Amino acid sequence: MSAPPTSTLLIIDDEPQIRRLLRVTLEGGGYRVRETDTATLGLQEIAHQTPDGVILDLGLPDLDGTEVIRRLRDWSRVPVLVLSVREGEDDKIAALDAGADDYLTKPFNGRELLARVRAILRRTQLTNEPAIARIGDIEIDRAARTIRRANAEIHLTAKEYALFALLVQHRGKVVTHRQILREVWGPNAEENTHYLRVVMTHLRQKLEATPNSPQHLKTESGIGYRLVE
Missing domain, CATH: 1.10.10.10 (Winged helix-like DNA-binding domain superfamily/Winged helix DNA-binding domain)
Known part of the structure; x- marks a missing residue:
């Protein structure tokens, strides 16, 4: 099942290999893909380009991903799928409590990733306010x-x-x-x-x-x- 051609996803992850793998997987699923490697650039990208969804790593070099979600939820309801090596229950709960829509651990299965992306885009109505x-x-x-x-x-x-x-x-x-x-x-x-x-x-x-x-x-x-x- 492919995404509509207008659906754009933003990857925020500081690992080039992961971004490359995500791009191949997501573009294969019919999505347009943008990417950044820091929280600061990611928030700016969301504010100015308004993607349809975000795939976010928690271990970013300039700001923890959970804090990125908290700041984002001040002004945006864009769906966020956390993709992280952190497997601990506390990390998952903290990210979801901060406003993430779903949480998937690395390494990931490509088909499951696409299914979860489709799910958060279906159930989340975008009501973004201007930044x-x-x-x-x-x-x-x-x-x-x-x-x-x-x-x-x-x-x-x-x-x-x-x-x-x-x-x-x-x-x-x-x-x-x-x-x-x-x-x-x-x-x-x-x-x-x-x-x-x-x-x-x-x-x-x-x-x-x-x-x-x-x-x-x-x-x-x-x-x-x-x-x-």
Whole structure:
């Protein structure tokens, strides 16, 4: 069974021999193939070329593959099949929890690889958001994880970035205190609203022209926050 001719898969793997084998197997199955050898280039490729699916190695030279999946899931639902030599249950669970759609260990059988690719493409509806989003004069590049305001790059802490990216993902909707704390700080922090107030204050100071009367980062009293464009 061949893939439609428009289906494009991106291979992110630092081993040239594996990339060569994958290309032969996938092109034999009817797919178009692109490839990169680092996480950084892979994320850029996904952002700008929007492949239909990704085959990802976990042992990349610049960033662990599990972290690549986490960053990718900030802004994309592109299907990801992990292909790794790591056979441990913990590695598989971590990758799947981060947002991978399937996990296959090396060495692999070509027919099984093609079957798994077909499966993730069938069951995953692509709802990719653009990697770059603009809210007023604020620009967030979720592939590069950078923020600019009026064309000047703004440094955010990890928590400030995670909070802003979450609000961008749900822009126009109220995101509750509990949801924010769970997703940014973890499930044991749902009652620690003072953490959130402090980070929101700093975020407004960096991104709003008038932090005391914010135009974009709105408070929904007693409920949460809403990002308004």
